[in-house]
Amino acid sequence: xxxxxxxxxxxxxxxxxxxxxxxxxxxxxxxxxxxxxxxxxxxxxxxxxxxxxxxxxxxxxxxxxxxxxxxxxxxxxxxxxxxxxxxxxxxxxxxxxxxxxxxxxxxxxxxxxxxxxxxxxxxxxxxxxxxxxxxxxxxxxxxxxxxxxxxxxxxxxxxxxxxxxxxxxxxxxxxxxxxxxxxxxxxxxxxxxxxxxxxxxxxxxxxxxxxxxxxxxxxxxxxxxxxxxxxxxxxxxxxxxxxxxxxxxxxxxxxxxxxxxxxxxxxxxxxxxxxxxxxxxxxxxxxxx
Amino acid sequence: xxxxxxxxxxxxxxxxxxxxxxxxxxxxxxxxxxxxxxxxxxxxxxxxxxxxxxxxxxxxxxxxxxxxxxxxxxxxxxxxxxxxxxxxxxxxxxxxxxxxxxxxxxxxxxxxxxxxxxxxxxxxxxxxxxxxxxxxxxxxxxxxxxxxxxxxxxxxxxxxxxxxxxxxxxxxxxxxxxxxxxxxxxxxxxxxxxxxxxxxxxxxxxxxxxxxxxxxxxxxxxxxxxxxxxxxxxxxxxxxxxxxxxxxxxxxxxxxxxxxxxxxxxxxxxxxxxxxxxxxxxxxxxxxxxxxxxxxxxxxxxxxxxxxxxxxxxxxxxxxxxxxxxxxxxxxxxxxxxxxxxxxxxxxxxxxxxxxxxxxxxxxxxxxxxxxxxxxxxxxxxxxxxxxxxxxxxxxxxxxxxxxxxxxxxxx
Numbered sequence: 001x002x003x004x005x006x007x008x009x010x011x012x013x014x015x016x017x018x019x020x021x022x023x024x025x026x027x028x029x030x031x032x033x034x035x036x037x038x039x040x041x042x043x044x045x046x047x048x049x050x051x052x053x054x055x056x057x058x059x060x061x062x063x064x065x066x067x068x069x070x071x072x073x074x075x076x077x078x079x080x081x082x083x084x085x086x087x088x089x090x091x092x093x094x095x096x097x098x099x100x101x102x103x104x105x106x107x108x109x110x111x112x113x114x115x116x117x118x119x120x121x122x123x124x125x126x127x128x129x130x131x132x133x134x135x136x137x138x139x140x141x142x143x144x145x146x147x148x149x150x151x152x153x154x155x156x157x158x159x160x161x162x163x164x165x166x167x168x169x170x171x172x173x174x175x176x177x178x179x180x181x182x183x184x185x186x187x188x189x190x191x192x193x194x195x196x197x198x199x200x201x202x203x204x205x206x207x208x209x210x211x212x213x214x215x216x217x218x219x220x221x222x223x224x225x226x227x228x229x230x231x232x233x234x235x236x237x238x239x240x241x242x243x244x245x246x247x248x249x250x251x252x253x254x255x256x257x258x259x260x261x262x263x264x265x266x267x268x269x270x271x272x273x274x275x276x277x278x279x280x281x282x283x284x285x286x287x288x289x
Numbered sequence: 290x291x292x293x294x295x296x297x298x299x300x301x302x303x304x305x306x307x308x309x310x311x312x313x314x315x316x317x318x319x320x321x322x323x324x325x326x327x328x329x330x331x332x333x334x335x336x337x338x339x340x341x342x343x344x345x346x347x348x349x350x351x352x353x354x355x356x357x358x359x360x361x362x363x364x365x366x367x368x369x370x371x372x373x374x375x376x377x378x379x380x381x382x383x384x385x386x387x388x389x390x391x392x393x394x395x396x397x398x399x400x401x402x403x404x405x406x407x408x409x410x411x412x413x414x415x416x417x418x419x420x421x422x423x424x425x426x427x428x429x430x431x432x433x434x435x436x437x438x439x440x441x442x443x444x445x446x447x448x449x450x451x452x453x454x455x456x457x458x459x460x461x462x463x464x465x466x467x468x469x470x471x472x473x474x475x476x477x478x479x480x481x482x483x484x485x486x487x488x489x490x491x492x493x494x495x496x497x498x499x500x501x502x503x504x505x506x507x508x509x510x511x512x513x514x515x516x517x518x519x520x521x522x523x524x525x526x527x528x529x530x531x532x533x534x535x536x537x538x539x540x541x542x543x544x545x546x547x548x549x550x551x552x553x554x555x556x557x558x559x560x561x562x563x564x565x566x567x568x569x570x571x572x573x574x575x576x577x578x579x580x581x582x583x584x585x586x587x588x589x590x591x592x593x594x595x596x597x598x599x600x601x602x603x604x605x606x607x608x609x610x611x612x613x614x615x616x617x618x619x620x621x622x623x624x625x626x627x628x629x630x631x632x633x634x635x636x637x638x639x640x641x642x643x644x645x646x647x648x649x650x651x652x653x654x655x656x657x658x659x660x661x662x663x664x665x666x667x668x669x670x671x672x673x674x675x676x677x678x679x680x681x682x683x684x685x686x687x688x689x690x691x692x693x694x695x696x697x698x699x700x701x
Contacts, residue, residue, distance in 0.1 A: 007295075011385060011394040031425035038411055038422055045413045116405040117426055118385035283388040 020279050025120050035127035040134055054138040058094065062086045069212040078214040078251040080157050081150055087143050088245050089211035095136040095170075096177050096237060097202055102128045103181025104198055107189045107285050114285070121282040122275065125182050129174045136170075147248075162247035162254060169247075172240050172267050179270030186274075186281035209237050214245075216252045236270075239263040291397065293362040293478055293510040294383075299392035301353040301378050301534075352378045354534045356392070362477075365504045365511045367525035367542055369518070369549055371558065374531040376514045377482065380404060383512065384480050398477025398510075401427060405482070407467025412456035416447055416466055419455050423470045437473045444495075445469035472499045478510045479503065483517075494610075494691075500524055518546050519609025519650050550672065563665040566595045567629060567657050574671060579644050581678035581695060586640045587671060589655055593629035599659040600626040602637055604671070606646075606653040614651065614693055617641060645695045646675045648682075 044050045065086040069075045077085035103125040107114065110124055150157060188195045210217075215238065221228045232238055239259040245251045353375045360366055368376050382389050384402030409426045410419050420441055424434040434441075442448050445466045447458070455463060481500070497520060504511045504524075515521050521528065521542060528545030530538040538545055561569075568591065575586040589602065603618040617639065619625065629635065653671040657664040681695055 006397075007395040008398055009394075009396040009400055011382065011389065011396075013389050013391055013393075028425075028428075030429075030431040034422050034425045034431070038414065038418075041418070042411055042413045113409050113426070115381075115386055116408045117402060119426060119428065 020275055021120065025122060028119055028123055031119055032123050032127050032130075035123060036131045039127060039131035043131075051138060054135045055142050058087060058090050058139050058142060061090050061094075065090075065212055075213045076217065078216060078249075080249050080251045081155050083146055084143075084150055084155075084157055084249060085214075085245075085251065086212065087146055088248055088251075089209075089241060091136065091139045091143055092169075092173060092241055092244055093206060093209065093211050093237075094139065095132060096173050097206065098135070099129045099132050099174060099177030100181050100184075100202055101199065102132070103178060104184040105188065105195060106182065106185040107281065108185075108192075108195070111285075114282075122182070122278060125178055125185070125278075129178050129181075133170075133174075143248075157249040157251070160247055160250050160254075162243055165243055165247060165260075169240050169244050172264060173237075175267040175271055176236055176240075176263075179267060179274040182274040182278040183270070186277045186285075189281060189285040205235075205237075208232070208235055209241060210245075211241065214252050215242050215255070233259050236263045236266040291362045292359045293364070293398065294360040294394065294396045294512075296356045296358050297393045297395070299353060299356040299379075299382065299389045299394060300351060301375075301382060301387075302390040303350050303352050351534050353382070353389075356536060358529065358536060358539060360510060360512070362397070362510055363504065363508045364527055365513065365525045367521035367528045367545075368512060368514045368531060369516075369521060369528060369545065370531035370537075372560065375534040376531055377404075378534075379531070380480050380482055380512070380514055396478055399428065400478045400480060401471075401474040401476030402480040403427075403471045403474075403482065404480075406464050406471065410455055410463065410467065413454055415454055416442075416451040416458070419466065420470055423467065424473075427471065427474055428476070429474065433475075434470075441469045441473050444472060444499075468496055472496070472503075476509070479512070481511065481513045483515050497524060517609070517611060518550065522546055523609075559670045560668040561666055563658065563663040565665060566597045566662075567591055567593045567600055567664040569655050569657060569665050569667050570634070572655060572667075572671065574673060577672070578674045578676055580676050581648065581681050582643055582645065583678075584640055584642050585644055585673060586638060587653075589637045589639070590634065591629075591637060591657060592634045593631055596631050597629050597659070597664065598627065600629055600657060600664070601659055602626075602639075603656045604639070604653045605656065606651055607669070608646075608693055609650045609652075611652075612693075614646060644675060645697075647692050647695055648675050648677050650674050 044053065047053065049056070062083055066082050070077065070082045070086075106121070106125050106128075114121060147157070184194065184198050188198070206212075210232065215229075215232060218228045218232055223231070233255065239255050240263055242252065242255040243260055246254050356375075356379065368379065370376050378387075380402065381387050381404070383394060384400060384404060386402075386404070407419075407423060409423055411422065414422065417438075420438065421431065421434050425431065442451055445462075445468070447462050447466050447469075450458060450462065455466070458466070500511065500513070501524060503509055511524075513521065513524060525542045528538075528540065528542040529536060530545050530549050538548055569589055570592050571590040573588040575584075579585045587604065591600070591602070593600075601619055603616060605616055606614045608614055619637075619639075626635065626637075651673055652669040653673075654669055655665075655667045655671065657666070681697060
């Protein structure tokens with residue numbers, strides 16, 4: 001008997017709260033890339049238009065916004081041409097909401113797979129957020145094309161130096177969506193009605209984010225005794241979106257480093273909390289799902 | 290030999306009934322007692338032994354209770370037990386799909402688990418893409434799979450279809466592809482659920498052979514769950530018998546299997562289906578061992594629970610891999626039971642003449658029914674062994690396993 005030899009695997013009822021095994025996550029990086037590939041391959045297989053849908057969706061959405069918010073409601077767009085203004089918001093928001101919707105039912109929709117084999121469950125939402133980047137990229141391409149057409153035609157939209165923050169902004173969008181998503185997915189394994197509640201909340205959330213209207217519009221407005229401008233900026237998605245719109249279009253004014261930092265810290269805390277809760281749930285969810 | 294796996298008082302508790310009812314109040318109560326008052330979890334003390342036939346007196350049940358044993362490195366362990374004894378729960382905990390309620394498991398080396406064949410296969414992707422995906426899910430790296438790709442494809446026998454989406458595969462082919470990937474896993478500890486019960490006979494033989502290679506030549510530890518006693522005996526060195534979530538017996542595989550089968554005397558111990566209009570009450574075999582070429586007699590006691598017309602009885606005899614050998618029916622001897630009225634009992638005696646099966650173990654199910662419905666079917670309850678007969682088989686080499694019948698021959 002060689003009892004001095006180390007145990008390599010120890011299975012215990014409950015891990016310590018902060019025992020996220022990042023080494024293990026790294027070991028499964030191949031699975032991560034394969035999941036990303038699978039998500040992309042399977043998404044539009046056996047559809048006639050294929051990835052063209054990535055473009056059709058935002059185009060139709062923008063036309064809709066132009067009719068409803070631009071035409072009927074007559075909401076200003078900071079002097080930016082309506083298609084550009086709406087497209088900028090829609091691209092970013094769709095990436096966020098799509099990531100959130102897909103990651104928030106990780107456990108429920110993968111229970112068949114999770115019930116049969118172990119791998120770090122975090123791989124699944126991570127790969128979802130990554131594979132959604134493809135769609136985001138294509139929609140961003142559409143935005144660039146529309147932008148170029150308007151630029152040639154001459155309009156008052158212009159790039160500012162803040163566009164250099166773009167990679168960080170995408171990262172923050174992904175981080176926020178992932179953080180909320182895994183937190184929600186951990187909660188919905190046990191109390192399934194939260195799923196319905198959250199899909200509802202996400203669709204309302206869009207209106208609490210400056211997408212169909214500029215943030216400057218709510219400046220100085222009060223709602224139920226609160227300063228609406230401050231409340232709007234407390235929404236962690238708002239600073240990200242506003243910075244993107246200011247950077248890309250020069251719309252409105254820069255929201256300020258303080259608010260951007262707030263958003264970033266919010267994301268980091270949310271992710272940390274999400275990962276801890278997710279990690280705790282993955283051990284017991286098979287018994288409750 | 291070093292210890293490969295050590296189970297220390299592993300228990301697993303489940304809630305009975307609907308999980309969602311009163312979960313929140315139980316959760317709050319548990320949280321209050323454990324975290325605020327600093328006492329033991331109140332729900333761990335309750336909970337009854339897992340016996341599915343009895344009505345529970347508690348809301349909680351122990352699917353596993355104080356499992357405590359060690360597995361030597363390189364050993365092949367067969368885990369047996371009736372349905373609901375806790376076999377699958379044990380494997381699930383070992384493969385980290387779910388956590389134990391109490392206790393710990395320690396292991397040396399990578400644990401690869403095979404609770405299902407082809408886990409994570411996506412029907413829209415090709416065979417090749419699925420090999421990579423499935424392999425990665427089971428814990429292999431891309432490079433590792435790439436190295437073994439040719440062997441995997443070869444083993445599965447699906448080379449022609451490897452670039453076709455899996456949705457175009459037959460179910461058998463999907464299974465073969467899935468097993469082929471799993472067969473080339475190289476963990477130090479392999480956990481296998483009843484995956485061998487799929488595929489055709491040729492593939493089953495291949496799969497069993499592969500598992501034997503894995504344990505004997507490569508020195509890896511294998512834990513294997515099956516209801517098929519023959520493949521357990523063929524593959525495993527030691528056995529663990531689980532009963533109601535507890536370890537009933539451990540030891541040499543032969544002893545454990547004999548003990549287990551010896552304990553299965555009543556028809557109620559076996560899997561069965563049917564509407565229950567007529568039930569099998571008991572059965573007897575003239576002898577558990579029959580010499581090649583001799584007769585074997587089965588007696589079945591039946592009882593009509595309701596009135597029934599045209600009661601037919603038949604036996605499906607299968608070999609040790611579960612492959613059907615022959616069907617024995619009352620029609621073949623013009624024997625009929627036209628009617629049974631409620632409460633009527635009868636004993637049917639069937640004498641099978643000149644058993645010419647190759648030496649080995651055989652199982653048979655009992656079927657009661659009529660052309661429209663099944664009254665009662667008791668699976669694999671009759672078990673007998675056919676032994677050599679020197680006047681029939683005189684060759685020097687042992688009778689090969691692949692042949693299932695013996696044909697007498699005259700030579701000039």
